[in-house]
Amino acid sequence: MSGELRPGATLPNSTDLARQLSVARPAMREAIKLLAGKGLLESTPRRGTVVRPRQAWNCLDEDVLSWQLRDTPNAAFMRDLYELRRIVEPEAAACAAIRATSTTLSDIENALHVMEIADPASSASIKADVAFHLSILVASGNPFLTSFAPAIQASLTMAFKFQRSACPGPDHFVPGHRLIVDAIRRGDTDAARSTVRTLLAKAESDAMTSLRSKEGVA
Numbered sequence: 001m002s003g004e005l006r007p008g009a010t011l012p013n014s015t016d017l018a019r020q021l022s023v024a025r026p027a028m029r030e031a032i033k034l035l036a037g038k039g040l041l042e043s044t045p046r047r048g049t050v051v052r053p054r055q056a057w058n059c060l061d062e063d064v065l066s067w068q069l070r071d072t073p074n075a076a077f078m079r080d081l082y083e084l085r086r087i088v089e090p091e092a093a094a095c096a097a098i099r100a101t102s103t104t105l106s107d108i109e110n111a112l113h114v115m116e117i118a119d120p121a122s123s124a125s126i127k128a129d130v131a132f133h134l135s136i137l138v139a140s141g142n143p144f145l146t147s148f149a150p151a152i153q154a155s156l157t158m159a160f161k162f163q164r165s166a167c168p169g170p171d172h173f174v175p176g177h178r179l180i181v182d183a184i185r186r187g188d189t190d191a192a193r194s195t196v197r198t199l200l201a202k203a204e205s206d207a208m209t210s211l212r213s214k215e216g217v218a
Contacts, residue, residue, distance in 0.1 A: 001067050007053035011041070014049075038064050060151040069158045078211055081155050082204040088148055089133065089200065092140040093192040097184045099141035105185065107135040112177050120170050126160045132177060136196075139184070159207050176202065 011017060011032075018028035032049055035041045039057040043049045057064055068077065096104070114128035133156060134149045176199040183191035 005051045007051050009051045010047065011049040011051070040064070060148070062150050062154055065151055065154040069154065075208065075211060078159070078204075078207055081159060082200060082207070084148075084155075085152070085200055086197065088145065088152070089136065090193040090196040092137050092142070092145045093180060093184060093196045094189040095142055095145070096136050096139035097187050097189045097192040100139040100184055104135060104139035108132060108139060108181055108184065111135055112174075112181050115174055115177060116170065120173075126157065129160050129173075129177075130156045136180070136184070159203070172206075173199075173203075 005011075012020065014028045014032060015025055018025045021028070023031075032041060032043060036043055036049075038061050039052055041049050042052050059065070096108075100108070111128045111132035115125055115132065118125040118128060130153055134153060137146050137149050137152070140146070176195065179195040180192060180199065183195050
């Protein structure tokens with residue numbers, strides 16, 4: 001993840017690596033198998049275990065995301081995250097405006113209610129914000145869109161912490177969420193799509209401002 005092992009680098013054999021890391025050989029073999037399954041490593045009889053390039057990684061895997069998020073993400077990672085969100089979430093909201101059931105709409109409304117009453121800096125508020133966006137994916141009624149939920153959840157939890165530190169007041173982010181709920185409730189696909197796009201543009205600006213502040217960039 002840090003880039004210390006470059007793509008194409010060959011790892012020591014599992015026995016030597018287990019000795020270096022003071023772990024049992026079976027555990028090391030399982031770890032290599034796990035990382036290979038996530039696209040980080042590739043094992044072949046001729047070359048041994050080789051580090052794969054980032055474009056080969058399963059970037060939507062929850063573990064791969066969480067490992068990348070342990071340190072402060074860079075601007076490129078944040079930009080890629082919001083690009084994904086702009087591709088997925090506005091259309092999910094448009095679908096939800098057509099297909100939301102009373103149950104899925106209630107889930108979205110309940111998440112908004114928690115955001116309205118909770119301390120914006122609290123974990124409850126951040127969890128509610130994540131639940132709001134994931135509930136819209138579910139309300140879209142499209143299982144392929146819903147499959148983005150685990151990856152988006154890990155990413156949003158990180159991103160919201162940045163956004164809240166930049167602009168923590170509820171008046172900064174709650175009204176935008178309320179407009180999305182109103183559009184979905186009245187079945188207005190165009191408004192649902194556009195209000196999500198507006199919210200994402202504002203959220204990305206907040207996150208990048210906070211990130212630059214943490215990096216000491218004016």
